[in-house]
Amino acid sequence: MNSLPDFVLVSAMLFGIGVYGLVTKRNALRLLFAVELMINAANLNFVAFSQYAPFATPGAALTNGVGQTFVLFSIALAAAEAAVILAIVVVAYRLHRDVDVSELNSMEG
Amino acid sequence: MADVIFLAMMVVTVGGALVAMEADEIVYGAIGLAGSLFGVAALFFLLDAPYVAVFQITVYVGAVAVLILFTVMLVRTEKWAKEVPAKSLTELSGVLTGLAVIISLALTVVASNLSGDTTLQNGATFLDIGKLISTDFAPVLEILAMVLAAAIVGALTLSRVDREEERSA
Numbered sequence: 001m002n003s004l005p006d007f008v009l010v011s012a013m014l015f016g017i018g019v020y021g022l023v024t025k026r027n028a029l030r031l032l033f034a035v036e037l038m039i040n041a042a043n044l045n046f047v048a049f050s051q052y053a054p055f056a057t058p059g060a061a062l063t064n065g066v067g068q069t070f071v072l073f074s075i076a077l078a079a080a081e082a083a084v085i086l087a088i089v090v091v092a093y094r095l096h097r098d099v100d101v102s103e104l105n106s107m108e109g
Numbered sequence: 110m111a112d113v114i115f116l117a118m119m120v121v122t123v124g125g126a127l128v129a130m131e132a133d134e135i136v137y138g139a140i141g142l143a144g145s146l147f148g149v150a151a152l153f154f155l156l157d158a159p160y161v162a163v164f165q166i167t168v169y170v171g172a173v174a175v176l177i178l179f180t181v182m183l184v185r186t187e188k189w190a191k192e193v194p195a196k197s198l199t200e201l202s203g204v205l206t207g208l209a210v211i212i213s214l215a216l217t218v219v220a221s222n223l224s225g226d227t228t229l230q231n232g233a234t235f236l237d238i239g240k241l242i243s244t245d246f247a248p249v250l251e252i253l254a255m256v257l258a259a260a261i262v263g264a265l266t267l268s269r270v271d272r273e274e275e276r277s278a
Contacts, residue, residue: 002115004223007152010119012214014145017126020207024199025130029181033129033142036173040149043165051156052223065233068161069241075161075168076253080260082173086180087264093184 007048014041028089028099032082039078043071115155122148139181143174160235 014037021034050067093099096106125148128141146169153162242250 002111002155005218006115006119007156008218008223009215010122010152012211012218013123014126014149015214016207016211017123017130019210020203021130023206024203027135029135029177030130030138032177033138036142036169037126037129037145040146040169043161044149044152047153047156047158047161051158065237065241068158068233068238069246071161072164072238072242073246073249073253075164076257079168079173080257082176083264084260084267086176087267089180090183091267099184 004048004052007044011041011044011048014038014044026100026102028085028092028101028104031101032085032089035085036078036082039074043074046071046074111155114151118148118151118155121145122152136178136181136185139174139177142177143170146170146174158233160238 018034018038018041021030021037025031025034046067050065089099092104096104098104122145125141125143125145129138129145132138132141146165150162150165150170153159153165
């Protein structure tokens with residue numbers, strides 16, 4: 001059977017890849033991918049820790065449910081966030097014919 | 110058996126994430142992201158959280174990934190085929206930062222005594238999650254509904270304003 005550190009390590013790898021993408025990529029869609037990966041790493045940690053929680057007294061299922069409930073809300077929030085970002089990407093593309101974030105500097109002071 | 114499935118899903122998750130970041134064509138990147146999200150859903154199944162796993166597949170793989178694919182195809186140009194590679198200094202600092210995050214988190218896990226709790230607790234059932242959502246977290250649910258509505262209306266408004274600007278330009 002798998003133990004808690006296995007899942008936490010997978011989550012750490014996802015998060016690290018997300019950080020790498022945020023630092024290096026300049027395409028707006030790649031940045032969205034990176035943010036989604038980091039959100040998923042956080043969600044994975046939520047569920048993993050709630051399922052293995054040593055403080056959860058046996059029989060008290062509600063304690064385990066809280067982590068899963070948080071993740072449900074987090075997924076819904078991430079979906080809304082993705083919709084807004086994609087709308088911004090489409091608008092930026094229509095205005096600039098490009099989605100390179102270093103080129104989108106028309107609001108620069 | 111569970112170990113083999115876990116390893117396979119770990120490879121799918123991390124490999125999909127790498128494809129999402131590094132694929133030359135951004136369409137393949139979007140597909141890699143969908144694969145990675147699917148791998149996370151499988152890990153949720155392994156964690157004995159089937160409701161979250163199914164929710165993840167429905168919302169992420171079903172809705173968000175398809176939405177991203179549509180956007181990619183809407184805004185794809187030839188220019189993207191030859192995406193400007195980042196400067197090597199940026200690339201190096203990105204790799205170093207990512208590795209530093211992974212290694213520090215991994216060392217934290219190794220140094221902790223998390224491996225002591227190797228058994229899954231009693232998983233929460235659908236009933237427990239439903240009770241939580243409709244009692245303790247009911248205000249959160251309603252606020253989330255408003256946030257979703259505001260986000261969708263905002264996204265629609267963004268595209269509409271742009272169309273008017275294009276006409277006047």
